[in-house]
Amino acid sequence: MELGGxxxxxxxxRRGVLEYCVLALLGGEERYAYDLVERLGAMDGLVTSxxxxxxxxxxxxxxxxxxxxxxxxxxxxxxxxxxxxxxxxRALTAFANDWCRFRDSVDQLITTSGTS
Amino acid sequence: xxxxxxPRVAAYLRHLEQAAAGLPPDRRVELVNEIGEHIATRLTExxxxxxxxxxxxxxxxxxxxxxxxxxxxxxxxxxxxxxAARTVKPRRGLGGLEVAALVLLALGGFxxxxxxxxxxVLLWMSPLWSVGEKLLGTLVWPGGLAAPVLLGGxxxxxxxxxATFVVGPILFVLSILAPLVVVTFLGTRASRRAKAASExxxx
Numbered sequence: 001m002e003l004g005g006x007x008x009x010x011x012x013x014r015r016g017v018l019e020y021c022v023l024a025l026l027g028g029e030e031r032y033a034y035d036l037v038e039r040l041g042a043m044d045g046l047v048t049s050x051x052x053x054x055x056x057x058x059x060x061x062x063x064x065x066x067x068x069x070x071x072x073x074x075x076x077x078x079x080x081x082x083x084x085x086x087x088x089x090r091a092l093t094a095f096a097n098d099w100c101r102f103r104d105s106v107d108q109l110i111t112t113s114g115t116s
Numbered sequence: 117x118x119x120x121x122x123p124r125v126a127a128y129l130r131h132l133e134q135a136a137a138g139l140p141p142d143r144r145v146e147l148v149n150e151i152g153e154h155i156a157t158r159l160t161e162x163x164x165x166x167x168x169x170x171x172x173x174x175x176x177x178x179x180x181x182x183x184x185x186x187x188x189x190x191x192x193x194x195x196x197x198x199x200a201a202r203t204v205k206p207r208r209g210l211g212g213l214e215v216a217a218l219v220l221l222a223l224g225g226f227x228x229x230x231x232x233x234x235x236x237v238l239l240w241m242s243p244l245w246s247v248g249e250k251l252l253g254t255l256v257w258p259g260g261l262a263a264p265v266l267l268g269g270x271x272x273x274x275x276x277x278x279a280t281f282v283v284g285p286i287l288f289v290l291s292i293l294a295p296l297v298v299v300t301f302l303g304t305r306a307s308r309r310a311k312a313a314s315e316x317x318x319x
Contacts, residue, residue: 015187033150034157041177049179054150055188058143 014046019056019065020099021046023084023092026066030083032073033057057082065091122171125155132181139188147188151178214242214306218299221253225262232260244306256298257291264291 018040025036033054040047047053060066065088073079084092129152136144158174178184217238224231239245239253257263271284 034154037154049177049183049187051151051154051178051181051184052187054147054154055143055184058146058188 010045011048014048017099018047018053019060020092020095022053022056022060023065023088023095026082026084026088027092030069030081032071032079032081034079036082060088064088122159124171124175125152128155128175128178128181132184135181135185136188139185143188147184151184154178211310213238214244214303214310217242217253218303220260221302222260222295222299223262225259226265229259229262232258232262235260239302242306244309245302249302249305253298253302256294260295260299261292263295264288267291 021040022036025031025039031039036057037050037053040053041050057066061068061082064085066082067085068080068082070078071081129148132151133144133148136147139147155174155178159170217235220227220231220235221239222235224233224235236254240250245253259266267284267288271288274284
């Protein structure tokens, strides 16, 4: 169940964090867009609108955090594969640090308040 | 690019293209193509739950075209929103106005008495003091340090009268200390506020 209305921070959180989730998925290997969308969509509570991942990928490309190349796929139509750039790697590392601190602090408060 | 003939998909993609009318043309085209390919891929690759309509599920999961376009045209949100304009008065540093006010309050009485009046005017003009503080600076006290000089003259003139012999020197000392204390007090208040204001403005 999710909070309704203006007080729910989740939409903003998702918007802010989703691009780093994409970068994290690309950390290990290059992937094509549909693959990224599938994986993110399968994770609980992460994505409400899969279509928004495409403009996000586009922006990551424009910002130089990911790079792409076309590769032939088995099915015939070439696919666009995404990979991290060095800048993307740095951004991901920085975010990972920030996120862990943030997450741990929030977890601490939520658990001590006896609500989890 | 594989196309699908399902009218719902075609309608969705048309809707998306319309919603994206505000985007630069190359981004609009790219977005519509990518979403179209996504739909086509999903409809061929994916097995959905029994009785679930794959087109419905696909379009549902994609989300509303408006939301997709909003993501495409979003500027990244600002890191930190600019703080709302502060209602606390001080917006500038301790400046010439305050220094002149304090000097004239203390010493302006010697400039034909008028200097002190100018000091009072400057005192009230400054944004760095509250009304209470301004009243303090006005009432304690008129003439600033020139007052003790005047008082000293009066004392000398009335030397010998027993009442003034005791009270006089006390008043005399007070009349020197009071303006000095008040001016120092006002000065530290002002400079602390000016410092706080410049720190706030910088954050």
